Amino acid sequence: MKQVSLLGATGSIGLQTLEVLRLHKDEFSLYAMAFGKNIDKALPLIEEFNPAIIVVQDEMTKDKLEKEVNHSRIFSGSGGLIEASVADSVDVVVNAVMGSIGLPATLKAIEAKKSIAIANKETLVTAGHLVMDAARKHGVELLPVDSEHSAIYQCLNGESSKDISKLLITASGGSFRDKTRDQLKGVTVEDALNHPNWSMGAKITIDSASMMNKGLEVIEAHWLFGIPYDQIHVILHRESVIHSMVEFVDRSVMAQLGTPDMKVPIQYALTYPDRMELPITEQLNLEQIAALHFEKMDFERFPCLRMAYEAGREGGSMTTVLNAANEEAVQLFLEGRIDFLDIEYLIEKELSKHQVIHSPDLSTILSIDKRTREQVRSHLK
Numbered sequence: 001m002k003q004v005s006l007l008g009a010t011g012s013i014g015l016q017t018l019e020v021l022r023l024h025k026d027e028f029s030l031y032a033m034a035f036g037k038n039i040d041k042a043l044p045l046i047e048e049f050n051p052a053i054i055v056v057q058d059e060m061t062k063d064k065l066e067k068e069v070n071h072s073r074i075f076s077g078s079g080g081l082i083e084a085s086v087a088d089s090v091d092v093v094v095n096a097v098m099g100s101i102g103l104p105a106t107l108k109a110i111e112a113k114k115s116i117a118i119a120n121k122e123t124l125v126t127a128g129h130l131v132m133d134a135a136r137k138h139g140v141e142l143l144p145v146d147s148e149h150s151a152i153y154q155c156l157n158g159e160s161s162k163d164i165s166k167l168l169i170t171a172s173g174g175s176f177r178d179k180t181r182d183q184l185k186g187v188t189v190e191d192a193l194n195h196p197n198w199s200m201g202a203k204i205t206i207d208s209a210s211m212m213n214k215g216l217e218v219i220e221a222h223w224l225f226g227i228p229y230d231q232i233h234v235i236l237h238r239e240s241v242i243h244s245m246v247e248f249v250d251r252s253v254m255a256q257l258g259t260p261d262m263k264v265p266i267q268y269a270l271t272y273p274d275r276m277e278l279p280i281t282e283q284l285n286l287e288q289i290a291a292l293h294f295e296k297m298d299f300e301r302f303p304c305l306r307m308a309y310e311a312g313r314e315g316g317s318m319t320t321v322l323n324a325a326n327e328e329a330v331q332l333f334l335e336g337r338i339d340f341l342d343i344e345y346l347i348e349k350e351l352s353k354h355q356v357i358h359s360p361d362l363s364t365i366l367s368i369d370k371r372t373r374e375q376v377r378s379h380l381k
Contacts, residue, residue: 002270005032005053005084005114007105008096010041012201013119013145013262017094018045020267023280028270032084034097037061043068053087055080081105086112092270094145095120098203099327100320100369103127107362110134117269119145121220125323127365128223142224143269148217149224150265151243151256156225159248167227168245168253169217170237171297172197172260174208177236181301187340189333197240197260206330210343211297215308216326219319222312229313234305236295241284259284303344311351316358317368318351324372325350337380346376 004021008014014035021028034055035042046054046069054072056062062076075083078101085093085105092115095102102120107130109116116135118124124131135142144150148169156164175194176184192209193202200208207213218232240260247253258264261281268275299306304326311322329343338346350372357364 001026002028002091003031003089004028004270005034005087005090005093005109006030006096007034007055007081007084007094007102008098008120009033009045010035010038011096011098012204013096013266014094016263017096017266017270018049019280020263020270020278021049023278024267024276027276031089032087034081034084039065039068046072052089053084055084078104082108085109085114090114092117094266094270095123096145098122098201100126100323100366103131103365104362106131107134110138110140113138113140115143116140117143117145117266119266121146121216122323122327124220124223125216126320126369127360127362128219128319129359130362130365132223143272144220144224145262145265145269146217146220147258147260147262147265148244149221150268152221152225152246154256154268155244155246155254159246161226163248163250164225164227164231165247165249165251166231166233167221167225168247169214169221169232169234170240170242170244171211171214171234172208172240173236173238174211174213175205176209177238181341184341185339189336192333192340196238200262202334203327203330206333206343207326209340210304210330211302212304212308212326212330212343212347214302215305215312216323218305218308219312229309234297236297238293238295239289241286241289241292257284304347307344307347307351314356316356317360317365318354318356320360320365320368321350321354321372322347324369325376328373328376332376332380346379349379350375 030049030051032053033051036057055075082105093109094117096119100122103123106123193205195205242255245255259282311318325347329346332338
């Protein structure tokens, strides 16, 4: 039986991971879980799965939880995430926390030679060179949970990376795919959270609307598969049936298809290299879908995607700034303090003034991340 450490247990990916664990109780057990501050949401999960280790965001939440739970060890903060990731009993770490907070725990889990199912794209965007260097050094394979990267991973099974011509990452277009830039003025948080295909958390849904999510996926794909940015293409695909494709040097193209359900890539990462039944997911019915559509991406319509490519090509600390500025700007939008189009304005402002540091170490990355967030917030004063 695999013992799982789940970071981000009460988020969208975390809850869907728990659905998979429920389905395969003979195969998986939840050894550790981490969440932020939502005790009411977490308590039923703690009672159901009875993890040995629980991690919360801060000491105040820890104190409250200790009054409710006495059968688990409870930790807080980044140090707690590390405890949950390196415990001897843990076999696989599912990193589903939002943002760069998952970076130190991922690096420590790699050093401890745990299997890593990574749903936290910010880890690779912020510090891809550190993560991949550590993975190579310790012989750890990162198993992608993002549907797009899982699709590419599956298409590459049995193939040689030297035979790759290009990666084709599909994008649904998000909740505003049919709006012009003029029509984006004054859109609400509720409008942005109304994704046409996927059920996801708030932050990733906003990123999908701005197309930053796809930009982050491009950077993540660059690190995961060692492919230059000029060979990574994004294509608009409204149905979200083809999750991504790989074109090889002989012009053959392999695609991975499925219903838009995150439980599929989650389970694949947990069971790799094997597959297991997943009866809680609908089967793909191509006869019912009847047609698939594809469109070229417009960098003027989606400047966040352009900025992600530019930051990725620049490399070094530029992608740290991209991610931190985006996280803070999205949070400000969700708080109702800025307009939707201000997100891209604030990101571009931080990128334009940043002096890139190539191959930054972890402390430098965390410092730049913190400073960028403060600068984004300071624009409101």
